[in-house]
Amino acid sequence: MENGERAAWERRPTARVVPAARPRKVVKVPFVELVDGRLQGVVSSGSDIARVYVSAVEAGSHDVSCGTNNNRPCGGIRPGGCKHVEALVKEAVLQYGEERVARFLRVEPGEGELTARLRGGGINRDRPAAEVFSRFLRHLAYLEVPASTAPLPELRWFPATGAVR
Amino acid sequence: MVPGDGGGALMLGIQLERLLGAAPAGVAEALDAVDGFDRALVTGLGRPTPEQSAALAALAGRVAASPLGAVAAEAVEKIAAGSVSDERLAALAAARAALLGAVHDAQLAALDEALGREREECAEPGGGEPLGERLLDGARSWLREVALVGWRGLGDDSLRGLDQALTALWAEPAARRLAVLLDGLAGELRACLPLSTWERLPVRRWADLWANAVLLCQPGAAGAAEAAAGPTAQVSGRLLPLGAELHEHPTAVQLLVHALLERDGGQPALLVRVGVGAAKVETLTGPTLWRLLGGFPALLRALAERRALTVTGLPLLAGGELVWDESGVALDEPADPFVTARTQLAGALAPAVPPLRRHPVQLAEPVLLEGYRVRDGVLTLDGHRLPLDLEHLPSAGPLTPQLVKASTACLGLLCWEDGGWSLRPLGVRATARRQQVEAHTGDWTQGPTDPKAAKAEARWGDPVETLRERAGRLLRA
Known part of the structure; x- marks a missing residue:
């Protein structure tokens, strides 16, 4: 980027750094986030409607972890993931775009799907399940906040984007 | 003809010429002073360099003749000596807001003059109910940390600390503005971690958001603008x-x-x-x-x-x-x-613009234009060029850059950023496939009317319901 162009961008009050998230189906993976050096989220169980898996991939090492909300390890977990981790990465790419997920996880640039490009890594036995799950509940709590009719002038800094059809 | 004098409602070439030609005095100088402060915030004021101290002094200098002059000067002196406090940061945020407020006022006056738009006088603002001190503590301490370490120095830990403050703010309806503002800023910061290596930062934007949050933490500020007319x-x-x-x-x-x-x-x-x-x-x-x-x-x-x-x-x-x-x-x-x-x-x-809302980003005046041409994202009316803001067409509505390009009439907002005026379309009449079409941002409030978008939405199901169902089931478990 040219210097002048960069300076002009830096002076824009509506300059956005990362593209807005894209909508996706949330049935299978109701929650995904990039935080604390981890891609982490919640994956619905295919067989039991009351059960969810908490899955995560560490940035850099690509160590994976996966277990139920009742803290039982996932039977299918192996270095490189399981079907839950795979679903999690796939949905993260849908929501945030491959570039952002790859940058966050520090995946080497390459061909093919991101899930296939994760380093083998190891299995993180010290699963962050409780923490991720509480973040998921905190996330869901936003949907319980009542709507408002008072002015929110600060949202002028956040005009909606995305019409590129 | 000027509309305020009983003329037509269309924005005319001559009005656009007047608007684009208006160059209110002092705008560039005010924005330069703001810029200096904003750049100081990138690396933080914890150990100010001589350049940073000079930038703060320049900011305070610009408001020297105003009632803020003395407090701003004192804040700069103390911060340069290594002593940062909430009060001093509030003085700087206020000085910055005063300069941007002046820029806002000058541009709005130019717009009203060009369009012949009558505007109400602003009544003396009253203070609103102050938010609880304890509620604001978390937000204040995070804002102070930002000021000390700068955007480049923020890490995961600091953002986690803000999360706690945010939970409390969201739970209090009177603090909604602050919750919405800080959560939006936190989301962007989190997306840019590690910030120390991010190539370019939205320097003005983040300083705007920070300074606004500091002001909203002042007693009575959050409710002040909500006074009845x-x-x-x-x-x-x-x-x-x-x-x-x-x-x-x-x-x-x-x-x-x-x-x-x-x-x-x-x-x-x-x-x-x-x-x-x-x-x-x-x-x-x-x-x-x-x-x-x-x-x-x-x-x-x-x-x-x-x-x-x-x-x-x-x-x-x-x-x-x-x-x-x-x-x-x-x-x-x-x-x-x-x-x-x-x-x-x-x-x-x-309407009048309440004092705390006077910032250039709040300039968004509805206008109607016709008889123009659109090329390369610029609308030309009688030879006068007005850039179109095509970045901010929401994916929740039918407006697209293509439709705007093909449009013959446009209802939009005149907005002003550092580079000058632009038009953000809200609705257009266009010729698409030899047919007259009309599209407005709010057309899809009852669901997308475009078959492609409707199909995509059907594929996602009702995510709001899905998440609520998950919440219900898991919160009970």
């Missing part, structure tokens, strides 16, 4: 929508409808805004956003069906906002926004 505090009449804006960040959405209010009793029509907002999660975006605003069915239907509304006894705030209440409104006859603008925008009275 004096004797006309409750209004009744016919509301004719002109267009809708949509604002969104990962955890908040706001629909802001610009409309004309024909008051009972034959007074001139008022240019008003109706804002309704909801909290959300990042996954919920695109046309799904409208589902989050399901508690305002009459407002949404009026937009989708392009109809007027009858309003009875709704509070009108000093900044021109009508506080929505579905129990005081009813759907009325069809009302084409283009006809509304053409027949009534010219003589309408525009």
